[in-house]
Amino acid sequence: MGNFIEQLSSKQLIEVERQLFLYTQGVQEIIPTEDLKNKIAKSVLLNRPLKIKLGLDPSAPDVHLGHTVVLNKLRQFQENGHIIQLIIGDFTGKIGDPTGKSIARKQLTDEEVKRNARTYFEQFGKVLDMEKIELHYNSKWLSLLNFEDVINMAGKITVARLLERDDFEERLAFGKPISLHEFFYPLMQGYDSVVLESDIELGGTDQHFNILMGRHFQEKFGKEKQVAMLMPLLEGLDGVEKMSKSKKNYIGIDESPQEMYGKAMSIPDELMNKYFELATDLTTEEIKKIKEELDTGIFHPRDAKMLLGKTIVRMYHGAEAAKQAEEHFISVFQQGSIPDEIPIVEWHGESQASVIDLLIQLNLQNSKSEARRMIENNGVRINGEKVRDIQLRVPVTNDLIVQVGKRKFVKIKM
């Protein structure tokens, strides 16, 4: 690739700088930034869109805010006229794990792959304009490769280079088996970039090795090398671990407005800025202002977090749903003066219980007569709503909040 920056008019250069600034916001690592700038320059100069690649695992189609870090970045590219290439890694999915050891890598049928892809598509539609998306299934080209092609591909990479991947290096060092076929997953991902001639590949920082493989293979196959853009990994609600389905610390983008809002309110204060930056569509200026007002104390953390919750709900459910979720939260938690810290009680009873049994089993009342009296006096609320029927049967669910009088609260954990 020649140097396109040198050929730009000053007006074009301003446009290149504008895009470069936008795309580099919130990114953890760009390899290398010069190439990114030059690719943008080429695109501006030739009025030709860049191809921005994102690979997807077809076995785990539940999309949560952790995924949207990358999707939000893709949207920026899309809004500037670039082409988004979504690759469903169905070839890998259809093979499964030949050693049979990994349950996660079980073999998927064509139908499962298609269904999972549809699920992705529906969810991604909340962030991206799916009509402008290029969707690819990598089985289209990978299933056509024969043994000779594979040997030629394998001839373009050394064993030592593959063993540099952290997990491989560690497993080899500790005598944990690496099955040879595992070496091919990064190779396939790299080869996808060769076939699609991607300009940029996005991923989390955990994709560092695999995305650079694409750059390596493009060079070996005589193509222009892609730029690796690595996004930070978003910690989940626990504030520690990477957001993931298995850790149950996620906000799914298909969750209801109330769930979403409530979960957003449980994010640790120190992660708020990161969530604003990586998980919302607010502009750099808006985020900067929030940060300053928080620092100077103009903005109360609680209010900032409510803005975060409202923004996230608005992104996936619209402005009206966001407003309602906020109102619901205020009516239940704030007007009722629910304290920040509610004692959590594990529930080992039936999945349905009469309200009286519930109060006794949770040790909120000592006797049935006492409980009955409290309900009759309008002193019992479940999820903020007054209980008016003494016979009420309550479906017991996770995070159900039971309140007696003004100060006694319990949150149920199943």
Place this chain on the structure above:
Amino acid sequence: MGNFIEQLSSKQLIEVERQLFLYTQGVQEIIPTEDLKNKIAKSVLLNRPLKIKLGLDPSAPDVHLGHTVVLNKLRQFQENGHIIQLIIGDFTGKIGDPTGKSIARKQLTDEEVKRNARTYFEQFGKVLDMEKIELHYNSKWLSLLNFEDVINMAGKITVARLLERDDFEERLAFGKPISLHEFFYPLMQGYDSVVLESDIELGGTDQHFNILMGRHFQEKFGKEKQVAMLMPLLEGLDGVEKMSKSKKNYIGIDESPQEMYGKAMSIPDELMNKYFELATDLTTEEIKKIKEELDTGIFHPRDAKMLLGKTIVRMYHGAEAAKQAEEHFISVFQQGSIPDEIPIVEWHGESQASVIDLLIQLNLQNSKSEARRMIENNGVRINGEKVRDIQLRVPVTNDLIVQVGKRKFVKIKM
């Protein structure tokens, strides 16, 4: 595989023990001997031949005595009714070296592969009955494998296991690159055994890793496991290095009777027994007798070596040629009393020279007139033959022996 030994009649057991004794002669390692015995027992019991596999590199079809170590062992199996499977590794040959670094692994055309295979065939015919041979080209099955098949194959072996191969281990340790495709050469060889359901695979001890790969893969693919039979590597004429074409220390089985005999006479005494055992068709008893007679001094090493030379020539050119080669050797070297140690002189002149110039340049004569006189007096021999023509032009070749009078000898080195 069940235990077939237990099911044998005593007569059958004697036959099994006879074959087992024969096949194990001169073998360096058998992995494992129990399986070999059980396979022979199965063959005797069910009256079904065993399949004995030998893989061949299609790029180096010049067969020398080093190769015949394995071929002689195959002949024993063939003479006992078993099936010899020769595999031309043409798939590998056609791929060549995708990194382009190895000159030895240059890509072969279909035609070259076929021609090399024919060359093997002609030469092997001197040891084996080629009409009873099964000839296979492994491209027949390997070229049909697709990426998914390759992944499945790769799923049956770990990276650590492959890195146990001495050369891989060493290269990784010393930071010398191993291209990933190199891992597939032992895999292919192993997969060949799966397809052909080989019972035994023969090779030199340097094939230890690759042949065990066949055993490993057969098990992983649910087949009966082959036995590895590893033959010692035959040192070349220098007595140190493994016989090989590149080392120029070999006796090719296509060489002329005189060359063959002469080269055999240059084998170091201490290797004679090994050559008798590995490179001739003499029986165990005959070899044992020669060894004893050498040890007790009944047999002179020079005579033993002449028997070795004569035996080798007889194997590849027949009894008559062997007799002539011996007579030639005696007439030239022994009757002429050529000493054991002949001074070697490096030749820097033209590739042809007049006999007179030759004598002077080799410092065997001081003047042209002196040289002329010596020739006229029948005092000059070249390779043992009297020079009768004073004008003779001599093609100067390596190992050419020039003799003046009874005691002056010179051997030319180019």
